[in-house]
Amino acid sequence: MIEIEEGGIASTVQDLGRTGHYHIGMPPSGAMDRYAHTVANYLVGNDADAATVEMTYQGITATFRDDAVIAVTGADMSPSLNGEPIDTWATVAVDAGDELELAFATEGARAYLAVAGGIDVAEVMDSRSTYTLVGIGGHEGRGLEEGDRLSIGDAPAERRELVGTRIDNEDVPDYADEDTVRIVLGLMSHRLTDEAKETLCDSEWTVSPEADRVGYRLEGPDLEFEEREQPFGAGTDPSNVVDLGYPLGSIQVPQKPIVLMQDAVTGGGYATVGTVISADRGLLAQRQTHKTVTFESVDVDEAIDARRDQNARLEEIRADIEGEE
Amino acid sequence: MDNERITPVDLPEPRYEYGADDHVFVELAEEMSFTANFKAMAITQQVAERDIDGVVENCPANASYMLRIDPEIIHPDDLIAELKEIESEIDLENYDWETRIIDVPVLFEDPWTHETLMEFRERHQDPDGTDLEYSAELNGFDGVESFIDAFVGAPHLVTMVGFVPGLPWCFQMVPRNQQLEVPKYVEPRTDTPSRAVGFGGAFSVIYPVQGAGGYQLYGRTPIEVLDTEQTLPDFRDSMVFPNPGDILNYRRIDREEYDAIREEVEAGTYEYNYENVSFSPEEFFESPAEYNEQLMEVLE
Amino acid sequence: MTEKTTIKSPMPGIFYRQPDPDDPPFVEPGDTVEAGDTIGLVEVMKNFHDIEADSSGTVSEFLVENEAEVEADQAIVELE
Numbered sequence: 001m002i003e004i005e006e007g008g009i010a011s012t013v014q015d016l017g018r019t020g021h022y023h024i025g026m027p028p029s030g031a032m033d034r035y036a037h038t039v040a041n042y043l044v045g046n047d048a049d050a051a052t053v054e055m056t057y058q059g060i061t062a063t064f065r066d067d068a069v070i071a072v073t074g075a076d077m078s079p080s081l082n083g084e085p086i087d088t089w090a091t092v093a094v095d096a097g098d099e100l101e102l103a104f105a106t107e108g109a110r111a112y113l114a115v116a117g118g119i120d121v122a123e124v125m126d127s128r129s130t131y132t133l134v135g136i137g138g139h140e141g142r143g144l145e146e147g148d149r150l151s152i153g154d155a156p157a158e159r160r161e162l163v164g165t166r167i168d169n170e171d172v173p174d175y176a177d178e179d180t181v182r183i184v185l186g187l188m189s190h191r192l193t194d195e196a197k198e199t200l201c202d203s204e205w206t207v208s209p210e211a212d213r214v215g216y217r218l219e220g221p222d223l224e225f226e227e228r229e230q231p232f233g234a235g236t237d238p239s240n241v242v243d244l245g246y247p248l249g250s251i252q253v254p255q256k257p258i259v260l261m262q263d264a265v266t267g268g269g270y271a272t273v274g275t276v277i278s279a280d281r282g283l284l285a286q287r288q289t290h291k292t293v294t295f296e297s298v299d300v301d302e303a304i305d306a307r308r309d310q311n312a313r314l315e316e317i318r319a320d321i322e323g324e325e
Numbered sequence: 326m327d328n329e330r331i332t333p334v335d336l337p338e339p340r341y342e343y344g345a346d347d348h349v350f351v352e353l354a355e356e357m358s359f360t361a362n363f364k365a366m367a368i369t370q371q372v373a374e375r376d377i378d379g380v381v382e383n384c385p386a387n388a389s390y391m392l393r394i395d396p397e398i399i400h401p402d403d404l405i406a407e408l409k410e411i412e413s414e415i416d417l418e419n420y421d422w423e424t425r426i427i428d429v430p431v432l433f434e435d436p437w438t439h440e441t442l443m444e445f446r447e448r449h450q451d452p453d454g455t456d457l458e459y460s461a462e463l464n465g466f467d468g469v470e471s472f473i474d475a476f477v478g479a480p481h482l483v484t485m486v487g488f489v490p491g492l493p494w495c496f497q498m499v500p501r502n503q504q505l506e507v508p509k510y511v512e513p514r515t516d517t518p519s520r521a522v523g524f525g526g527a528f529s530v531i532y533p534v535q536g537a538g539g540y541q542l543y544g545r546t547p548i549e550v551l552d553t554e555q556t557l558p559d560f561r562d563s564m565v566f567p568n569p570g571d572i573l574n575y576r577r578i579d580r581e582e583y584d585a586i587r588e589e590v591e592a593g594t595y596e597y598n599y600e601n602v603s604f605s606p607e608e609f610f611e612s613p614a615e616y617n618e619q620l621m622e623v624l625e
Numbered sequence: 626m627t628e629k630t631t632i633k634s635p636m637p638g639i640f641y642r643q644p645d646p647d648d649p650p651f652v653e654p655g656d657t658v659e660a661g662d663t664i665g666l667v668e669v670m671k672n673f674h675d676i677e678a679d680s681s682g683t684v685s686e687f688l689v690e691n692e693a694e695v696e697a698d699q700a701i702v703e704l705e
Contacts, residue, residue, distance in 0.1 A: 009636060009674055022382040022393065024565040025487040025533075057636040057669065057697065104635035104697045134490055134534055136553050136564075186342045187350050209638045209694075212670035232501070233357030233387070233527035236508040242357045243485060243494055243528065245384045245391035247344030254513075267386060267487035269509070269526060275345035289637040289669055290694050303346035304396045311397070 002068075002115070004148040006061040008102070010212070013119050013138035013150070015051040017262060018127035025266045028248065029129035029137065032213060032262050032285035033110050035310065036074035039167060040114035042318045043071035043091045045159045050118030051128040053144070055111045056212075057288070059102020060144060068094040068152060069116035069159045075108025075175060075286060090166035108175035108286040116162075117155030131263055133214075167317055175286045180296040182280050184303050187250060188241055188271040196223040200273065205257065205293045213263040216284060218293060223253055225271070235269055243269040249276035259284060279306035329500045331610040334358040339412060341405045346396045349404055352389045357496060357527055360417065361388035362484045363606050366570055367420050371411045377404065385569050386485045387494060387528070421605040426480070426572045426620050428598035429531070432583040433457070433473050433544035437518040442542045448512040456541040460507045460524065473577065475505060476543070479617050481529050483571040491533040491551030493567035498609065498617055513539035520546050522575070529575070531567075547578075547586040548595065556593040566597065572604070574621060600624060629685070631700035632678055638669030640676075640701060642691040650691075652702075656684050664702050667695060676701060 014037065017030025031037030031054055038048040053060065059077040072079045072088050079086050079102045086092050094100065102111060121128050121139055130138025139148055189197060205218035225238035234240045239254055246264060250272040251257045259276055261284075276284055277298065287293055298306075340352040351368075354361040362385075369385040372392065379398030384391045394404060434457065446452045451459040461472035481495035488494075497504060509525040514537060517523070521532045523540030530540055533551035550567055552560040559566055567573070578586075589595035600623040609616045634640065642650040642665050652664050658678045666673040682704035689701050 009672070010670055019381045019393075023384040023486065023569070024563070025490040025492055026565075106697065133536070134551065134553050141553070184343050184345045187344060209669050210671050231356035232506070233496075234355075235526040240509070240526070242355065242388045242526065244352070244386045244389045245350065245487065247348035247350060247391065248393070249345055265488045266384070267485060275343070275348065277345045278347045288697070290696065300343045300346060300401055304400070307346050308397060
């Protein structure tokens with residue numbers, strides 16, 4: 001059992017999300033940075049889909065009531081155990097009574113705490129992910145607060161043998177790098193002027209303070225739409241379309257672009273003009289408020305290759321860790 | 326009401342688009358029509374029936390649909406080829422489906438949405454009126470009462486569910502020349518009461534939870550469209566009640582009835598008044614007013 | 626001789642000196658504060674987070690303007 005002493009500012013239990021309910025308006029939720037979440041799980045011998053604690057900008061302080069095997073990945077929040085700094089992207093042993101403390105994020109926005117056996121909260125629609133808007137999943141459907149107690153799933157004693165494992169440096173992302181975020185243009189992008197399409201890909205966008213698990217609102221130049229007589233049912237604004245489904249990662253343009261993230265609205269009446277590729281959604285999720293984002297347009301096959309590469313890399317990491325056991 | 330028929334619309338060639346590596350979005354028409362919506366429903370039902378490997382989400386929308394996929398199982402281009410094949414085989418003429426006709430009591434001009442719409446007046450096209458006064462005038466009605474008469478005068482078909490869990494988008498089942506149309510707020514509100522009944526573009530909606538919104542606000546229903554605790558009897562199988570293809574019959578109620586229903590909902594005993602019906606687009610197109618009347622009879 | 630300390634923002638966001646635009650600021654230069662007193666708010670992800678003094682002292686200077694963008698670990702107020 002883990003007892004939360006400080007919940008941070010937005011810490012939630014997340015797994016890989018719930019699928020199959022998008023058509024009733026249920027977004028997938030799940031870890032915003034799938035790579036960091038998955039590596040944390042692999043480091044403690046869990047499957048990728050085990051639930052972790054996702055912490056945004058500021059970490060939790062918590063006391064473990066049982067012995068445990070943990071890993072902290074993602075944004076650097078200077079974790080310490082009983083006041084002693086611990087390694088990140090590494091497997092760490094925790095004894096009953098130890099206090100884990102994470103500070104604020106120096107690089108990146110989101111850190112993940114995995115525990116061997118996974119965070120054991122009840123599944124809602126086959127997922128432990130928290131979706132705070134309607135208050136389902138995770139711990140009571142909300143962010144963690146002082147006094148909350150999280151159960152840990154059962155894990156075999158051999159998991160202790162993983163303690164001391166650290167993934168290769170080359171597999172640890174550098175969130176200070178402001179790498180371009182790759183997108184596939186399309187959907188309703190024909191609604192933008194040619195100039196606006198260029199502006200979207202050539203500009204430096206700034207992550208707004210509102211950017212959260214629902215959407216990343218970006219500040220930057222205006223994007224103009226092609227003039228047209230609005231189709232029946234769309235509404236009067238040039239950015240309006242007859243309400244349609246929004247892909248996860250899609251960029252909608254009410255005025256300034258908003259990239260839809262894991263807790264996104266599933267559909268609506270604003271033109272979507274492109275989609276962040278699945279392999280880069282975690283990269284965007286690690287971009288802090290006020291940092292810059294630039295988009296690079298790629299084609300669908302490059303997007304699929306990037307996804308394959310990321311999955312292959314995760315599989316190699318998993319195999320390496322398993323070799324240590 | 327006159328018994329005009331609805332002419333099926335000639336739809337353009339569908340537009341197949343990639344939503345990055347893991348989504349395929351298909352626009353069936355830019356403008357809203359029953360034909361486009363029925364086609365979206367027919368194709369997504371076929372996709373569900375074929376149980377295509379690698380398709381993880383299947384979402385019909387108003388005049389489009391979207392699929393989420395695992396591209397390592399199925400390449401988007403292979404899926405698009407299959408969707409084109411399904412599209413070519415769809416025969417909307419002889420297509421009908423089992424659906425539900427549902428009674429939705431609404432307290433129009435309720436105190437809660439009234440307070441909200443007055444609070445956000447500066448974001449509205451008409452800062453001096455109410456949303457109903459503005460909508461009535463824009464659609465050529467002589468007053469709010471006659472506008473509400475038109476709004477409840479024919480049922481509304483759920484053409485899409487989404488935005489947030491349980492929010493139905495509904496298209497009124499009348500010929501195009503009788504359809505109401507209003508713009509959305511100039512600037513979206515940051516607040517809307519839960520269970521508010523709104524209208525924007527050509528769609529009515531019921532807001533499941535309190536939150537942001539941009540549709541004109543007309544009233545509030547005492548019944549829930551989302552029950553995350555699944556305590557109400559109609560929510561045993563799903564925390565969301567409305568489904569695409571359902572038919573909602575908005576019914577004007579007074580405050581007394583609103584309070585009485587609300588009490589039942591809060592006690593966890595309220596049961597929806599609905600009936601299963603078979604819906605035939607062809608018969609509906611042929612004689613919408615008469616067909617709607619027949620549908621309504623089952624609720625009596 | 627007085628010792629100077631700073632209060633830092635633990636998160637990026639927008640810094641506010643008052644709880645509401647119509648309210649007076651939480652503290653003014655010259656005021657004394659106790660550990661745990663709120664000296665301002667930082668807004669991020671549509672929520673406001675209290676910035677609290679971690680020790681007692683006298684507010685000598687605000688190092689950022691009201692409604693300015695702040696980064697994580699940026700010094701906001703100087704105490705002495």
